[in-house]
Amino acid sequence: xxxxxxxxxxxxxxxxxxxxxxxxxxxxxxxxxxxxxxxxxxxxxxxxxxxxxxxxxxxxxxxxxxxxxxxxxxxxxxxxxxxxxxxxxxxxxxxxxxxxxxxxxxxxxxxxxxxxxxxxxxxxxxxxxxxxxxxxxxxxxxxxxxxxxxxxxxxxxxxxxxxxxxxxxxxxxxxxxxxxxxxxxxxxxxxxxxxxxxxxxxxxxxxxxxxxxxxxxxxxxxxxxxxxxxxxxxxxxxxxxxxxxxxxxxxxxxxxxxxxxxxxxxxxxxxxxxxxxxxxxxxxxxxxxxxxxxxxxxxxxxxxxxxxxxxxxxxxxxxxxxxxxxx
Amino acid sequence: xxxxxxxxxxxxxxxxxxxxxxxxxxxxxxxxxxxxxxxxxxxxxxxxxxxxxxxxxxxxxxxxxxxxxxxxxxxxxxxxxxxxxxxxxxxxxxxxxxxxxxxxxxxxxxxxxxxxxxxxxxxxxxxxxxxxxxxxxxxxxxxxxxxxxxxxxxxxxxxxxxxxxxxxxxxxxxxxxxxxxxxxxxxxxxxxxxxxxxxxxxxxxxxxxxxxxxxxxxxxxxxxxxxxxxxxxxxxxxxxxxxxxxxxxxxxxxxxxxxxxxxxxxxxxxxxxxxxxxxxxxxxxxxxxxxxxxxxxxxxxxxxxxxxxxxxxxxxxxxxxxxxxxx
Numbered sequence: 001x002x003x004x005x006x007x008x009x010x011x012x013x014x015x016x017x018x019x020x021x022x023x024x025x026x027x028x029x030x031x032x033x034x035x036x037x038x039x040x041x042x043x044x045x046x047x048x049x050x051x052x053x054x055x056x057x058x059x060x061x062x063x064x065x066x067x068x069x070x071x072x073x074x075x076x077x078x079x080x081x082x083x084x085x086x087x088x089x090x091x092x093x094x095x096x097x098x099x100x101x102x103x104x105x106x107x108x109x110x111x112x113x114x115x116x117x118x119x120x121x122x123x124x125x126x127x128x129x130x131x132x133x134x135x136x137x138x139x140x141x142x143x144x145x146x147x148x149x150x151x152x153x154x155x156x157x158x159x160x161x162x163x164x165x166x167x168x169x170x171x172x173x174x175x176x177x178x179x180x181x182x183x184x185x186x187x188x189x190x191x192x193x194x195x196x197x198x199x200x201x202x203x204x205x206x207x208x209x210x211x212x213x214x215x216x217x218x219x220x221x222x223x224x225x226x227x228x229x230x231x232x233x234x235x236x237x238x239x240x241x242x243x244x245x246x247x248x249x250x251x252x253x254x255x256x257x258x259x260x261x262x263x264x265x266x267x268x269x270x271x272x273x274x275x276x277x278x279x280x281x282x283x284x285x286x287x288x289x290x291x292x293x294x295x296x297x298x299x300x301x302x303x304x305x306x307x308x309x310x311x312x313x314x315x316x317x318x319x320x321x322x323x324x325x326x327x
Numbered sequence: 328x329x330x331x332x333x334x335x336x337x338x339x340x341x342x343x344x345x346x347x348x349x350x351x352x353x354x355x356x357x358x359x360x361x362x363x364x365x366x367x368x369x370x371x372x373x374x375x376x377x378x379x380x381x382x383x384x385x386x387x388x389x390x391x392x393x394x395x396x397x398x399x400x401x402x403x404x405x406x407x408x409x410x411x412x413x414x415x416x417x418x419x420x421x422x423x424x425x426x427x428x429x430x431x432x433x434x435x436x437x438x439x440x441x442x443x444x445x446x447x448x449x450x451x452x453x454x455x456x457x458x459x460x461x462x463x464x465x466x467x468x469x470x471x472x473x474x475x476x477x478x479x480x481x482x483x484x485x486x487x488x489x490x491x492x493x494x495x496x497x498x499x500x501x502x503x504x505x506x507x508x509x510x511x512x513x514x515x516x517x518x519x520x521x522x523x524x525x526x527x528x529x530x531x532x533x534x535x536x537x538x539x540x541x542x543x544x545x546x547x548x549x550x551x552x553x554x555x556x557x558x559x560x561x562x563x564x565x566x567x568x569x570x571x572x573x574x575x576x577x578x579x580x581x582x583x584x585x586x587x588x589x590x591x592x593x594x595x596x597x598x599x600x601x602x603x604x605x606x607x608x609x610x611x612x613x614x615x616x617x618x619x620x621x622x623x624x625x626x627x628x629x630x631x632x633x634x635x636x637x638x639x640x641x642x643x644x645x646x647x648x649x650x651x652x653x654x
Binding site: 071073074075076077078101103104105106107108133135146147148149151153161162163170172174178195196197206222223224226227228229230232233234235236237239240241243246247248265267268269271272273274278281282284285288289290292293294295 | 398400401402403404405428430431432433434435460462473474475476478480488489490497499501505522523524533549550551553554555556557559560561562563564566567568570573574575592594595596598599600601605608609611612615616617619620621622
C-alpha cells in the first residue's frame with residue numbers, strides 16, 4: 001500500500017495534534033517522520049510512530065518541551081532538551097549549530113536530556129541543504145557488547161557525517177553495530193542469512209544467522225574491536241560535551257530510553273575561500289569512486305520514486321495511527 | 328635489543344640535525360618518533376624513520392617548512408603545511424586548535440599540503456594532556472577498495488578521538504581498514520591467520536589469510552560497507568575543510584605520499600561547568616566496561632614497561648639510523 005507524501009504528513013500531523021502538540025510543532029514533527037519514509041528509512045518513520053506515541057503516553061516524551069541553552073562559550077553551546085520530542089530537539093540543535101558556524105566558522109551544540117532522534121540522517125540532510133559540512137551523533141540505551149564481553153554495555157551510537165553537493169548530498173548515517181536489531185529481524189523474516197558475520201551465537205561463535213544473534217543478544221560492532229572503541233568514544237564525547245547521561249546510565253528498556261546525549265557540529269563551507277569550487281571537489285571525489293554507490297545516493301533515488309509512486313506504508317500501522325485518540 | 332628513551336631520542340635528534348633540521352625542531356620531531364616507540368606503536372616510530380629520511384632526501388618533506396595560517400574564521404582556521412614534517416605540522420595544528428578552543432569552546436584547524444603525521448594518536452594524547460576532548464583525522468594515499476570495488480580508490484584515513492581522564496586518557500587511534508598492510512605483514516611473518524576476515528583473496532572470497540590479502544590488494548574497510556562510507560566522508564571532510572587534496576589526487580607510491588589534508592578539532596572541557604566532575608564521568612564510563620580494555624589502556628601499560636626496561640628497537644634499523652650521513 002502506498003500513500004502520497006501529503007497524505008502521510010497530514011495523517012501524522014493530525015495524530016500529533018490529538019496527543020497535545022501545538023500546530024507548528026505538530027507540522028514539523030510530522031514532516032520529519034514523513035520525510036523518513038519518503039527517503040526509504042522505513043524503520044524510523046511511520047513504523048516507529050506508535051512507539052513514539054506510547055512514549056508520549058508514558059510521559060517519557062514531553063510534547064510541549066523545547067530545548068533551552070544552559071551554557072554558551074563562543075562557538076560551543078550546551079542545551080538541555082528537557083525530554084522534548086527527539087526529532088524536534090535535534091532539528092533545532094542542528095539549526096543552532098549552523099547559526100553558530102556562520103559566525104565562527106564552526107559551531108557545536110551539545111544536547112542533553114533529549115529523546116531518540118529517530119532518523120539521524122535527517123539532520124545531516126538539513127545541514128547539507130544549508131551548504132554546511134556536518135557531523136552529529138547520539139548515544140543510545142545499552143544494546144551492543146564491547147569486543148571482549150558478552151554483555152550489552154555499549155550503545156550502537158549512530159554517527160552522521162554529511163557533505164553538501166549540488167548534484168546530491170553525500171550523507172553517511174550509520175550505527176556502530178554491523179546490523180541493527182531491526183535489520184536482523186528483517187533478514188530473519190525473509191528467511192535470509194546475513195551477507196557477512198553479524199554477531200555471536202549462543203555458543204560464542206561468529207555467525208551469519210540473524211536469529212542466532214537476536215537470541216544471544218550479541219550483535220557485532222563494525223570492525224570488531226575498532227567499532228567497539230568508536231562506540232565508547234562517541235558516548236564519552238557526547239556525555240562529556242553535553243554534561244548529560246552516558247549509555248550505561250540509560251534504561252535498557254526501549255520504551256523507557258530517554259535522557260540521551262547528542263552532539264551537533266557544523267562547519268560553514270560558505271565562509272571559506274574557493275567555495276564556488278567546493279561543489280567540484282565533492283563531484284570529483286564522488287567521480288573517483290568509479291560508479292561505486294556513495295552514501296546518500298540510494299536515498300535520493302528512493303525519494304524520487306516514492307514522491308512519484310507514493311510512499312509504501314504498512315496497512316496495519318497506517319490504520320492504527322489514523323485511529324490515534326485524543327489524550 | 329632495548330635502548331633507553333633518552334638514547335633513542337638523542338639518536339633520532341642527531342640524525343635529524345644531520346639532515347638539516349634546526350635544533351628545536353629536531354628535538355621535538357625526534358621526541359615524537361621516540362614517544363611512538365615508547366608507547367608500543369613500533370610501525371610508526373624508529374622503523375618508519377628511514378622512510379622519513381628518504382622522503383626528506385627526495386624533497387617530499389621540507390625539513391625547514393612550518394605551517395602558515397591562510398584563512399581565519401573565528402574558531403575555524405585553514406593552515407597550509409607547506410610540505411613540512413608531518414608530525415611537527417600536526418603537533419602545531421593541534422596546539423592551535425587547543426588555543427582556539429580556549430577562546431571559543433571549540434577550535435578547528437584544517438591543514439592542507441602536509442605530510443604523513445606518523446602516529447595519529449600522538450595528537451590525541453597531546454589534547455587529552457591539555458584537558459581537552461579532541462578529534463583528528465587525515466586522508467592518505469589510495470590503499471583501500473570501497474565496498475563494491477576491487478580497486479584501492481579510498482584511503483584508510485586514520486581517525487583519532489581522545490578524552491582526558493586523570494587515571495589514564497581514553498585514546499582511540501584507528502585506521503578505517505580492518506588491518507593495515509603493516510599488520511598483515513606481521514601476521515604473515517609469524518605464520519598466523521588473521522583473527523577475523525581481513526580482506527578478499529585473488530578470487531574475490533573473504534579470507535583470513537594475510538598473504539592472500541596482501542597479494543590481492545583488497546583489504547577490508549571496518550564494517551564492510553560502513554567503513555567504506557566512513558573513509559569516503561573523512562576524506563571529503565578533510566579536503567573540503569582544508570581546501571586541500573583528496574585521496575584520489577595523492578600519489579599511490581608510499582615514498583611520494585604527500586600534500587595530505589588533515590583536520591584537528593578540540594573542545595575545551597575546562598570551560599564547561601562541572602568540569603571537576605568530567606574526570607568522574609570518564610571514570611564511570613570506563614568502569615561500566617566491567618574490565619574490558621579501553622582504547623589507550625594498553626598504551627599506558629606498554630609505556631610504563633618500556634620506560635622501565637628500555638624500548639625495543641630493531642638492531643638493523645637502529646644501526647642504519649645511527650649512521651645517518653650529513654646532507
